[in-house]
Amino acid sequence: MIRLDFQPWGESLAELTDAARRAEDAGAGVLWAPELHRSAPVTAAALSAATTRAGVGTGIALAFARSPMLTALSALDLDELSGGRFRLGLGTGVRRLIGDWHGMPFDPPVARLRDTVAIIRAVVAGAYTGEPIEHTGEASINVRGWRRPYRPVRERIPVYLAAMGPAMTALAGEIGDGWLSHELCPPAHLAEAILPMLRKGSTRRDKTAGAGTAQPPADTAAATQATGGSAATPLGDLPEVVVSACCSVDADAAVARDRARGVVGFYASVQTYADLFAEYADEHTAIVAARREGRAAEALAEFVPAPMAAAYTLSGTRDDVAAGLARYEGLADAVKLSPPTHGLAPAQIRGAQNAIIDLIRELA
Numbered sequence: 001m002i003r004l005d006f007q008p009w010g011e012s013l014a015e016l017t018d019a020a021r022r023a024e025d026a027g028a029g030v031l032w033a034p035e036l037h038r039s040a041p042v043t044a045a046a047l048s049a050a051t052t053r054a055g056v057g058t059g060i061a062l063a064f065a066r067s068p069m070l071t072a073l074s075a076l077d078l079d080e081l082s083g084g085r086f087r088l089g090l091g092t093g094v095r096r097l098i099g100d101w102h103g104m105p106f107d108p109p110v111a112r113l114r115d116t117v118a119i120i121r122a123v124v125a126g127a128y129t130g131e132p133i134e135h136t137g138e139a140s141i142n143v144r145g146w147r148r149p150y151r152p153v154r155e156r157i158p159v160y161l162a163a164m165g166p167a168m169t170a171l172a173g174e175i176g177d178g179w180l181s182h183e184l185c186p187p188a189h190l191a192e193a194i195l196p197m198l199r200k201g202s203t204r205r206d207k208t209a210g211a212g213t214a215q216p217p218a219d220t221a222a223a224t225q226a227t228g229g230s231a232a233t234p235l236g237d238l239p240e241v242v243v244s245a246c247c248s249v250d251a252d253a254a255v256a257r258d259r260a261r262g263v264v265g266f267y268a269s270v271q272t273y274a275d276l277f278a279e280y281a282d283e284h285t286a287i288v289a290a291r292r293e294g295r296a297a298e299a300l301a302e303f304v305p306a307p308m309a310a311a312y313t314l315s316g317t318r319d320d321v322a323a324g325l326a327r328y329e330g331l332a333d334a335v336k337l338s339p340p341t342h343g344l345a346p347a348q349i350r351g352a353q354n355a356i357i358d359l360i361r362e363l364a
């Protein structure tokens with residue numbers, strides 16, 4: 001059975017960690033911390049301290065908003081805090097976000113991410129030895145005369161890369177220990193667009209120093225037992241494939257899908273995602289136009305018909321969602337479930353989240 005992961009939500013960190021504890025008790029395999037309204041490493045620290053068995057990951061931390069060394073030190077701390085349960089999920093973000101919000105360089109993103117991951121792995125493996133740490137590229141480091149005086153829990157922490165485009169997805173297949181999907185990733189898109197790109201990159205894994213050799217997180221056995229799955233990937237030599245899915249469950253399928261429409265509208269407002277929404281090209285065009293005319297990103301649900309919401313999310317009755325999850329069997333190792341949030345009041349998000357935790361308990 002595919003592993004069920006969870007991305008908890010909360011108006012406060014206390015509420016978020018309470019949801020994480022309940023999801024862990026229900027059988028969630030890995031708990032993921034996103035980065036937009038909160039710091040992913042800080043949220044991951046809270047999740048690590050609040051739980052004991054489930055894996056903990058950043059899903060994702062912005063790779064270019066921090067120095068690679070600082071990211072590596074955070075990963076070492078989080079792996080210690082979690083007792084070896086940590087996964088470092090990284091993503092590039094987009095040029096405007098990195099440049100305008102964080103004032104950091106973005107281009108060339110593929111080469112920069114490759115070098116960033118190489119530096120992070122070098123720091124994680126060698127920080128405690130006192131040996132020089134050097135790497136030259138789009139991201140560089142030259143550390144001499146410094147030693148972190150704590151031996152790490154592991155000398156290699158799994159690195160998961162979020163990617164959509166051909167070059168970045170191939171890079172994830174080449175150097176990543178795991179791949180994390182966009183929030184909307186229907187099975188057909190995964191099978192027809194993503195997996196071929198991951199396989200293309202994976203053909204270069206043996207030629208890439210250090211690729212695909214991370215020590216498994218300490219939670220692997222527990223998470224596998226909890227979810228009834230296998231620790232081995234069904235996808236051969238590919239990195240672990242983790243699909244992200246907005247999930248909305250209700251006894252009334254129409255109610256569930258209505259809650260999910262805002263999330264689809266939010267992502268459909270980005271012109272870059274045109275290929276993802278090819279099946280709903282007219283709706284995508286209307287949503288992009290509405291956004292350009294000043295419509296708030298949180299207020300685009302009305303442009304998303306129910307069939308479109310159903311196509312891009314796991315939404316509907318319990319049986320509808322279970323059937324949707326089954327369609328990922330053989331295509332993914334895990335599905336990360338998160339409640340819809342865009343355009344919804346906190347009480348609605350809270351109800352959707354509780355329904356996901358109940359679903360994990362039933363299916364795991």
